[in-house]
Amino acid sequence: MGAGRVPVTVGLKDRFFATRKLTVDLTTPLSDADATVQSMPDTSPAKWHLAHVTWFLESFVLRDHVPQYRAFDDNFAYLFNSYYEAEGARHTRAARGLITRPSLGQILDYRTHVESAIEAHWNNLPETALQLVELGIQHEQQHQELLLTDILHLFAQNPIYPAYWPTPIIGDAAIFREDGAGWREGPWGLQSIGFEGAGFAFDCEGPRHEVYLQPFALCERTVSNAEWMYFMNDGGYSDPHLWLSDGWSWVQREGIAAPLYWQQNSDGQWLSFGLDGLRAVDLSAPVTHISLYEADAYASWANARLPTEAEWEVAAASFPSGEGHLLDRPGPVRPKVAGCSNPFGNVWQWTGSAYRPYPGFRAAAGAVGEYNGKFMSGQFVLRGGSCATPRGHVRASYRNFFYPHQRWQFTGLRLAKNV
Incomplete structure (x- = not known):
């Protein structure tokens, strides 16, 4: 994501870890297979979303601002880059659903590794790095929505129409009026x-x-x-x-x-x-x-x-x-x-x-x-x-x-x- 002005806000650290937790919580109902499959070229697998937002932080916060940091896996930059030409070659978008490995568990380990590194170096991160953390939060929130809509599209291809998160049917009172809205x-x-x-x-x-x-x-x-x-x-x-x-x-x-x-x-x-x-x-x-x-x-x-x-x-x-x-x-x-x-x-x-x-x-x-x-x-x-x-x-x-x-x-x- 690009941004013209990225202020460092109060409570940034708490918001960062809350955002990271919500992304993982959204994937709780998914199996490894659910998180791997891609239903059309416009969508991405849940596993890819989990990894991509982590690659963003690893690349632009840790790699660029923590000299002693070493990448979790050198292959991930190729697998989980999206559109960033300046970051080099990347895996074809339409084939993201073919990335059966690394597993969902390994991707979650990757997320933990990057979060731990950011927390360990938090007090020494320069303001430019903290600005990128803010950008990373906003970027991840966009992918939280994409994660849900991509899961919906995937599950809609299944002939038994499984519910991602079942809930009792609670009817809302109809507000439609024959004379239309004001x-x-x-x-x-x-x-x-x-x-x-x-x-x-x-x-x-x-x-x-x-x-x-x-x-x-x-x-x-x-x-x-x-x-x-x-x-x-x-x-x-x-x-x-x-x-x-x-x-x-x-x-x-x-x-x-x-x-x-x-x-x-x-x-x-x-x-x-x-x-x-x-x-x-x-x-x-x-x-x-x-x-x-x-x-x-x-x-x-x-x-x-x-x-x-x-x-x-x-x-x-x-x-x-x-x-x-x-x-x-x-x-x-x-x-x-x-x-x-x-x-x-x-x-x-x-x-x-x-x-x-x-x-x-x-x-x-x-x-x-x-x-x-x-x-x-x-x-x-x-x-x-x-x-x-x-x-x-x-x-x-x-x-x-x-x-x-x-x-x-x-x-x-x-x-x-x-x-």
Whole structure:
């Protein structure tokens, strides 16, 4: 990950070890086989996630700032590097699921080794190294979410649909209303967006700059599963006039007719597969696991549009980013009712904005500057976090990004309109 400004914060050591513990705790239900397999090229095995975030710390904190440190295993730099060209050759991403060895146990030993070395040298680490520890925490939190979404995709390929973390079914009161949700007008005119102030931010969140917004309104909540079913029943997936050209080609080519992980049983009832197993679609919950193409088609069908990322940010700035349905601990992870007015958590919200640099953006120097800037092509911005995003990780300026066809993350939408 690259970051423009990485302050050393109070409680850094405690947060570091708490983050490391949560990652391991999230893998507790997994067997060695569960942690090894890769279900598609976009995902990574749990074992790889566990090792990659550790390699990041070993490489950029220990190797570069502790002269007497020796690598745990010289092969790991090749196996567990992701995109860092400056770090040399690496194993092909699509073949990560073929790394049957080292075992899960050896990867956990690797994590312990690196954590012990960081703890032993903590008091002697220079500020630049502590800044990289902060970056490592943020990096690992991103991989905690990827870990969960990749496990979900993997388990969804299993015909017996195993639950990652079983839980009793507790129904939420349906909040869907026939008259739809309300609208909230956002600040317009000359506005400022982008990160500014104290605390951590990734480099792609800045520099802070001014934008001019026309009068607009955002829906008070995200689109629900009940509303999505209206779209489906009205022929939303079969009407080419609703779709972007690339989106319509994708629908036809892939045979898309519902959100990812939805299926109908023999009685025609819609079910959805989640980390807690296969269940009836909760009509009150926000629709999730949809692509940018699907979100845009729904917005067209609803006589609305997707918000721009600037509209979303200025509208969200007054809400506490640490609230909402976010990840706190291991356990079942599934979106809850779509009625919360707080824009953070539950599902990532597609915007209509391309992921491009802000005016004056410069990638951070060195290998850690590679991650964000070089991916500013062909992707769209999502905002707000999801039920799998660790609490405290997101903020109003946070920019997530994926390609328009991707939908294995907890992705949903909030409508916008001109006023």
